Amino acid sequence: MFHSRRAPFLMAIVSSFLAVLTPAQLAADTDIRLTGSSTIAPVMLEISKRFEQNGDKPRVFIETGGSSKGIADLRKGLSNIAMVSRPLKLSEADLMAHVIARDGIAALVHAENSVEEISQQDLRGIFTGEITSWAQLGGADRDIVVVSKGEGSATSVVLNRFLDITDDQVKGDLVAAENAQMIKTVSLTPDSIGYVSIGAATVDIGYGVPVKLVALGQVPATLENVADGSYLATRPLNLVTTKDIMPSIDELIGFSKSALVGDIIRDLSYTPVTK
Numbered sequence: 001m002f003h004s005r006r007a008p009f010l011m012a013i014v015s016s017f018l019a020v021l022t023p024a025q026l027a028a029d030t031d032i033r034l035t036g037s038s039t040i041a042p043v044m045l046e047i048s049k050r051f052e053q054n055g056d057k058p059r060v061f062i063e064t065g066g067s068s069k070g071i072a073d074l075r076k077g078l079s080n081i082a083m084v085s086r087p088l089k090l091s092e093a094d095l096m097a098h099v100i101a102r103d104g105i106a107a108l109v110h111a112e113n114s115v116e117e118i119s120q121q122d123l124r125g126i127f128t129g130e131i132t133s134w135a136q137l138g139g140a141d142r143d144i145v146v147v148s149k150g151e152g153s154a155t156s157v158v159l160n161r162f163l164d165i166t167d168d169q170v171k172g173d174l175v176a177a178e179n180a181q182m183i184k185t186v187s188l189t190p191d192s193i194g195y196v197s198i199g200a201a202t203v204d205i206g207y208g209v210p211v212k213l214v215a216l217g218q219v220p221a222t223l224e225n226v227a228d229g230s231y232l233a234t235r236p237l238n239l240v241t242t243k244d245i246m247p248s249i250d251e252l253i254g255f256s257k258s259a260l261v262g263d264i265i266r267d268l269s270y271t272p273v274t275k
Helices: 023-028 041-053 067-076 120-127 154-163 179-187 198-206 223-228 247-256 259-267
Strands: 032-036 060-064 081-084 096-110 145-148 192-197 211-213 234-241
Touching: 032 041, 032 067, 032 247, 041 060, 041 096, 041 247, 041 259, 067 081, 067 234, 081 247, 096 154, 096 179, 096 198, 096 223, 096 247, 120 145, 120 154, 145 179, 154 192, 179 192, 179 198, 179 211, 192 198, 198 211, 198 223, 234 247, 247 259
Parallel strands: 032 060, 032 081, 145 192
Antiparallel strands: 081 234, 096 192, 096 211, 096 234
């Protein structure tokens, strides 16, 4: 059984498809299917439970796989909604993004690392290979192990844009595909640094996982600083649809943006967009 606060390292908090559907089957089905970001999936799982309890509603099925998979499935007609944890690209201008929450992206290190803050410039230096030792940042004289999420990750897109770098400039030593894998890898690698959703990391830190979020300059990577705008490396958590959607899908999106689910979003350590 899934719960509103996820266990550490859970790779996929989903209610998965019972079968692979064709676009024609999907169009004829009254259920609503979402695929995409593993950051958004736990939020939508809890929101969908409440949505289904609120009268005679369609069932909601959720599957992860990353933001790019969500967009691809939506375009192929294999899902109704893509969960996308980044801004839409210019090539996706034909789609509609519905923001349900905001999240921050932060540098993640082992809890025993003495470094507490890293400037934007130094963070760029770490991921491009210009800074290779923690001693250059006031820490121990040990080599930095860079953990990246790989090309195409929504988290990578946001971080690269913030640091003004490209995927081919990132000099990673290890690769972690999703937030849970990134958190686990850093927790098991004392000299490593990765980047992760503030919301996802905050939950796991609460469970005692030995990692910590590093302040960006002098601004701590906290939910409060994401909410008030003082923390700059942020991103929208989007439900993405085509511009022509069924009333039931429109209803789910409206419900997901409403004050009726603000407690769910806060409980999972994200910032609601509702007032």
